[in-house]
Amino acid sequence: xxxxxxxxxxxxxxxxxxxxxxxxxxxxxxxxxxxxxxxxxxxxxxxxxxxxxxxxxxxxxxxxxxxxxxxxxxxxxxxxxxxxxxxxxxxxxxxxxxxxxxxxxxxxxxxxxxxxxxxxxxxxxxxxxxxxxxxxxxxxxxxxxxxxxxxxxxxxxxxxxxxxxxxxxxxxxxxxxxxxxxxxxxxxxxxxxxxxxxxxxxxxxxxxxxxxxxxxxxxxxxxxxxxxxxxxxxxxxxxxxxxxxxxxxxxxxxxxxxxxxxxxxxxxxxxxxxxxxxxxxxxxxxxxxxxxxxxxxxxxxxxxxxxxxxxxxx
Numbered sequence: 162x163x164x165x166x167x168x169x170x171x172x173x174x175x176x177x178x179x180x181x182x183x184x185x186x187x188x189x190x191x192x193x194x195x196x197x198x199x200x201x202x203x204x205x206x207x208x209x210x211x212x213x214x215x216x217x218x219x220x221x222x223x224x225x226x227x228x229x230x231x232x233x234x235x236x237x238x239x240x241x242x243x244x245x246x247x248x249x250x251x252x253x254x255x256x257x258x259x260x261x262x263x264x265x266x267x268x269x270x271x272x273x274x275x276x277x278x279x280x281x282x283x284x285x286x287x288x289x290x291x292x293x294x295x296x297x298x299x300x301x302x303x304x305x306x307x308x309x310x311x312x313x314x315x316x317x318x319x320x321x322x323x324x325x326x327x328x329x330x331x332x333x334x335x336x337x338x339x340x341x342x343x344x345x346x347x348x349x350x351x352x353x354x355x356x357x358x359x360x361x362x363x364x365x366x367x368x369x370x371x372x373x374x375x376x377x378x379x380x381x382x383x384x385x386x387x388x389x390x391x392x393x394x395x396x397x398x399x400x401x402x403x404x405x406x407x408x409x410x411x412x413x414x415x416x417x418x419x420x421x422x423x424x425x426x427x428x429x430x431x432x433x434x435x436x437x438x439x440x441x442x443x444x445x446x447x448x449x450x451x452x453x454x455x456x457x458x459x460x461x462x463x464x465x466x467x468x469x470x471x472x473x474x475x
Contacts, residue, residue, distance in 0.1 A: 164265035165454045165472070166222035167216035167363035170210025173458035179222040184260070184269040186237030191244055191272050193252060197448075198263040199228035200286075200457050200470040206363035207256050208458065216257040225256050226263025227420075229465030230278055230288035231474075240272050249431070250276040251291045254425045258370025264454060266474055279436040280441070289469040290324070291445050294432045296419040297324035297379075300399035301332065303415035313367050313391050315359075317351070318344035320469060321401065324441060325379045326351045331440050337370055339363050339382070347467060351442070364391035380404075385414075444468030 162183050186192045204225040207216075216223055231249045244250065252275040252289040256262030260269050278287040306312055308404040312329050316322035317338035329336050330352040339359040340348040348356055357366035364387060367375060374393030382388075392398060395411040403416055422428070435441045446468035449457040457470045 162266050163451070164222065164224050164261070166170075166224035166262075166264060167208055168221040168223075169260075170208065171225070173455040173462070176208060176225075176455040176458060177222075181222070181224075181261075181265065182235055184267055186235050186269050188237055188239045189235055189272055190237040190269050191240065191275055192235040192237075193229065193231040193250060193268050193270065193275070194234040195229050195231040195263065195268055195286040196473070196475040197230045197291075198226045198451075198472045198474060199288045200454075200461050200472065201227055201292060203227055203292075204256075204262075204264075205458055205462055207262070217259050218257075218261060224261040226266050226472075227256065228288055228290075228292045229254060229263035229268060230284040231268070233283075234267065235414065238311050240243065243276075244272055249284060249287070250275050251278050251287050251429075253292055253419075253429070255312055255420055255423055257420075264472060264474075265453070271424060273421055273426045274429075276426060276429045276433055278341065279433050281437070284475070285448055285471050286443050286445055288471055289320070289445060290436060290441060291429060292322045292419055293320040294328075294435075294441055295324070295422060295425065295429060296321055296401060296417055298420055298428060299417050299419060300325055300379045301328055301334075301414075302453070303399050303417060304379070304397045306332070306377050306397075308335050309334045309335065309399070310376040311337065313375040313378045313388070314338045314381060315363060315379070315384060315388060317348045317354070318445070319381055319469060322379070322381035323348075323351055325381065325446075326354055327441050328353070328435070331435070337367055337375065339366075343401060344467070361387055363473055364388055367391040386467070410428070446470055448473050
């Protein structure tokens, strides 16, 4: 079986095509014939041996990838009947877990990490949302804002930030989002948001709109220290890369680790429904043949990508 991975951590050039044995699904697991896998920030960190490079698999190759779409190919014993052979699905893989990541022709995953793909979407497009949308949902749940309260979202033009904006608006929350001049149209397309200029002074711009500060903040731009002044006393901050700062003023910090929620089947199924309803909009930036994964990683790390880069394994 073909997979794309690394035998030693490093730059994009370390990504190579490798052969692995065909995986067999054990109890409560399914095998998916992968059609598309999305390039995410976690993938480049894993490839480089950074924060996400620690893995339960001790021998190379190490296979990146957390987001995939494909078709159920085989069922292990003791499945609950929810999934059937031939079903188009989306799934979360854990490259630092026992089954390796999504960059492969076939992936075995716990059935609880797999849900039906959104109806009416091709599998390339369907591959682009699950991990980021789940991270966004977990962020909002941690912030626990009520309808009418205020939320600032940084990195709103990115996939995580964009999903936070759309899910928050669906929850009845007032949203202030940052954008560079070139991204203002994109961020405006997400819904009824107030836009402030992206940059190191974003907290000042947020306070200009809400002098008392926002109730919550989702930090998609990883600027935690600079953003604290935007949050009111007793407010909340959701961070996705970890942060050990002390914001003070009764502000609480909520680290979000999506990998610990990879079996939240009901939550993932609801996100699929919200894609089908149009609450969440998906963006494919470019599709690469799987054997050009290194090129896709180079393009991603060069910055400026809006939407997701997708590897085609069909």
